Amino acid sequence: MNKAVKWLSGWASVLFCYYSGVFLSAHFELVLPGTLIGLFLLLGALFTFHIVEPLVSNAVAPLLKHMSVLFVPAVLGVSVYWPDIQRHGAAIVVAVVLSTAFSLGVTAKIASKFMRHRHPQGDRGNQ
């Protein structure tokens, strides 16, 4: 298969999953967002057909790598809420900084407790 065909079929699979998800979510009035259903459809496709992985990875790798740029229009939209943010600026910063530090610590502590028994020696071999 030449490069362009591979690239196109990768994108076609992603778009097919995406629009199927959006359609299913809207048609059955599901609580689950369409994009998430699309994600599960793609995950299912990846497990079912082994050929999908290289195709999709080839097509969307740049998209995943440079996802940050996609948020620019949305982030700029925040200017509409500027007065609201300014009024609670201190609370927002404190909430974000404190809760993030706290959650990082607790999650890491819990994870290291839970996973102590499973690694690193011995288990690596059977992978």
Next chain:
Amino acid sequence: MSDILSTTLSITGGVWLSLTLIAYAAALVLNKHCKGHPLAHPLITTSAIISLALLVSQVSVANYQTSASFLHWLLGPATVALALPIYRQWQVLKHYGWRLLLSIVIGGVIAPITAWFGLWISSASAALQMSMLVKSITTPLAMETASQINGTPALAAVFVIMTGIAGAIMSSWVFQLCKVEDTQAQGIALGTVAHAVGTAKALQLGDDVAAMATLGLCVNGIVTAIVLPLFFISA
């Protein structure tokens, strides 16, 4: 969709789209120059450059958003594409099983609740409070979930990026303070609490740490996006 195509192919659409991509390329160079410091995150630099350009050219944000709607549309397929990292880390996920999932879920519950509490006691508006609940998950899912629970996607995006940067900057200090030396556990915490920015930080600690962070990011994003609307949609 046809609207997006016609604006993208129009002259103003093309100009703003190219400008955004050029600004992003410059932001990447700056980020590399700062050795990937979280404060030099490309999203911050790019947004700053575009804000400045909008200010100078007297173009409104709403007009810019219409011109750059193609970028916004790409968020959908990009979210779907997150299936790829999950598929690739499936072996790791299977290996650790519930231990990994439970760690991620606990972190995914603590982070939004503590942040929401901070805003609740300062009696911030409902839109602020709701948008804060999604702050620890990856931006595309956060924006989608925020709009479902009557939060604001734009606010959610800003909180998400603030969280990521705060998390990546404070992580080494927090791990030292809590005496967590296990790098895999550090990876899980970084991905679960500080999503993609945390995962970038985890990458500096090693590939296996980044793998854990990726799982944290994906699993927490999915679980939060499923659970939060169930709580608030009927309310």
